Amino acid sequence: MANFTRKAIKETFLKLLNQRPLNQITVKDIVEDCGINRNSFYYHFEDLPALVEEIVEEQVQVLIQNHPTSHRWRSALTQ
Numbered sequence: 001m002a003n004f005t006r007k008a009i010k011e012t013f014l015k016l017l018n019q020r021p022l023n024q025i026t027v028k029d030i031v032e033d034c035g036i037n038r039n040s041f042y043y044h045f046e047d048l049p050a051l052v053e054e055i056v057e058e059q060v061q062v063l064i065q066n067h068p069t070s071h072r073w074r075s076a077l078t079q
Contacts, residue, residue, distance in 0.1 A: 006044045008034050010055055022052070 012034040016025050027048060031041050045051045 005036060005040055008036070009041060009044060009051065013051055013055070 009030060012030050013025065016029055016033065025048070027038060027041055031038050034041075045054070
């Protein structure tokens with residue numbers, strides 16, 4: 001259940017990020033859209049920057065896995 005909630009929070013955040021700028025997304029927006037309470041959000045993430053950091057780290061790992069021969073981050077990003 002915890003992994004499901006964590007995944008739902010991330011997916012909701014990314015959905016909202018496609019609709020508006022980062023500085024206009026709040027924890028309240030995420031929990032309302034996700035259908036959880038604030039305590040559930042804070043159980044999984046310290047704050048919004050922690051959520052963003054985890055998502056970025058995951059995406060970097062995906063880039064590295066998909067482009068293992070790229071020695072430079074810029075070339076991996078452009079690929």
